Amino acid sequence: MSKSTLNAQSQEAVAAHLEECMRRTAQKRDKAAFGELFDHYAPLLRAYSLAREPGAMLVADELAQTVLVKVWNKAQTFDKQKASLNTWIYTLARNSRIDMLRRNSRYTMEIDPEFLWAEEVDEQADPFVAVQQKRAEDTIANAFQHLPIEQQEVLTKVYLEGKSHQESAEELKLPLGTVKSRIRLAIQKLQVLVGR
Amino acid sequence: MTVNYHPSTELLTAYAAGSIPLSQALCLAAHIEMCDSCKQNYKRLRGLGAFMFGQGSEQEHAASRETNAHKNLRQQVFAQIEQDKAVESTQEKAPALLQSQLQEDHLGKDHLGKGRLSSRRNKADAGVKTQTRIPKCLQQFIPTSYEDLPWQRVSPSIKQVNLCSDANGAQVALLKIKPGGSSGHHTHMGDEYTMVLKGAFSDETGIFQQGDFIVRDKKHRHRPIATKDSECICLTVVEAPIQFTGYFSRWLNPLLRLIHPSYAMQNQ
Numbered sequence A: 001m002s003k004s005t006l007n008a009q010s011q012e013a014v015a016a017h018l019e020e021c022m023r024r025t026a027q028k029r030d031k032a033a034f035g036e037l038f039d040h041y042a043p044l045l046r047a048y049s050l051a052r053e054p055g056a057m058l059v060a061d062e063l064a065q066t067v068l069v070k071v072w073n074k075a076q077t078f079d080k081q082k083a084s085l086n087t088w089i090y091t092l093a094r095n096s097r098i099d100m101l102r103r104n105s106r107y108t109m110e111i112d113p114e115f116l117w118a119e120e121v122d123e124q125a126d127p128f129v130a131v132q133q134k135r136a137e138d139t140i141a142n143a144f145q146h147l148p149i150e151q152q153e154v155l156t157k158v159y160l161e162g163k164s165h166q167e168s169a170e171e172l173k174l175p176l177g178t179v180k181s182r183i184r185l186a187i188q189k190l191q192v193l194v195g196r
Numbered sequence B: 001m002t003v004n005y006h007p008s009t010e011l012l013t014a015y016a017a018g019s020i021p022l023s024q025a026l027c028l029a030a031h032i033e034m035c036d037s038c039k040q041n042y043k044r045l046r047g048l049g050a051f052m053f054g055q056g057s058e059q060e061h062a063a064s065r066e067t068n069a070h071k072n073l074r075q076q077v078f079a080q081i082e083q084d085k086a087v088e089s090t091q092e093k094a095p096a097l098l099q100s101q102l103q104e105d106h107l108g109k110d111h112l113g114k115g116r117l118s119s120r121r122n123k124a125d126a127g128v129k130t131q132t133r134i135p136k137c138l139q140q141f142i143p144t145s146y147e148d149l150p151w152q153r154v155s156p157s158i159k160q161v162n163l164c165s166d167a168n169g170a171q172v173a174l175l176k177i178k179p180g181g182s183s184g185h186h187t188h189m190g191d192e193y194t195m196v197l198k199g200a201f202s203d204e205t206g207i208f209q210q211g212d213f214i215v216r217d218k219k220h221r222h223r224p225i226a227t228k229d230s231e232c233i234c235l236t237v238v239e240a241p242i243q244f245t246g247y248f249s250r251w252l253n254p255l256l257r258l259i260h261p262s263y264a265m266q267n268q
């Protein structure tokens, strides 16, 4: 068995365990289970915030606290048929970051972001779509490490650092067109999209 | 519905990452509500974000868990959920309300400014049943129907209503073109995002129908014409606003014209 297969297996086991913690948090209001979620996700959330604002420890703590309190309060709304736990928490983190950017005027207050990201609130869970989604996520996990470094770099700018294409181009000292084509190439290699 | 024109891969990626101005996100959200294929791809791109979010060095995370910062944060979060639990138990008298609240709150829909808009939105829900369906993301600006908006006449065949502006100066507006009407040749300083909400229009490059999403850059000079059978309503986001805006602000603010002679000149 290759090292990466082993690694993938242990990651699967971790994911399954965290989902079980989530179930106990939602159904039993189990604080020990929530504590495990906290220990797993707090470092990820702080890293996510620090990627955008290096050194801003207080901002990072605030984001982690906001998201983890939501995880506790909204635990019953989590539905693994609709999105994986990682996706659910990532979405909470992304939206909280947008809220924080609005509060410090970097995003406009004139637009309410509440309905701007089509989430599956009012959708029926579709097992077929869920299986497809899971398969897409597995493909990404396997292919990501084989992406050329420069493609990983632009994806990091956009997803983790929250930079616009223009900002990414300036920071990487690249033409705007190069940033865009690297994103397109990376998305193609990861086979993220269907029908294009 | 057949949607023929979609946002580019890199734009959809930026949207999934939450790293675009809210005005652009608004335009993309309106498209995605009408386009199943982009909705599905959005979710997959969001999955890529979730993967990257979940990565990182396990060693570093393990070290992070041993820090005092982590332990302090843990205490704070546990203290807060204890406090919220006390509030929750007083709310148990109205379980139906709590349940609907929870439903609504699925997946981080708990943004700031919600209270500010909720009454407007209720009105919108009542209104949409009889009208052309207004995308959910736009109901914050269009509470009842397109017809009820304060449209301003820009030319014999065009009306416009400004919805809001973005932190980067971009203007978000609706344009209404009469059947067979043309908006005239125009160019703009920055990129222009257009989403067809109702009807259809054509220009030198093609025919654009309900749901279609088009980006024009500043080099592009175009002359959209609405199809003959019905009026066309479009959502537009213009990074550096064009001349229509001058007309509108003159209407709104005659004082500005007095203070800035250039304003009066430009609008003669």
Ligand SMILES: [Zn+2]
Residues within 6 Å of the ligand: B003, B005, B006, B007, B031, B035, B037, B038, B039
């Ligand atoms: Zn589309």
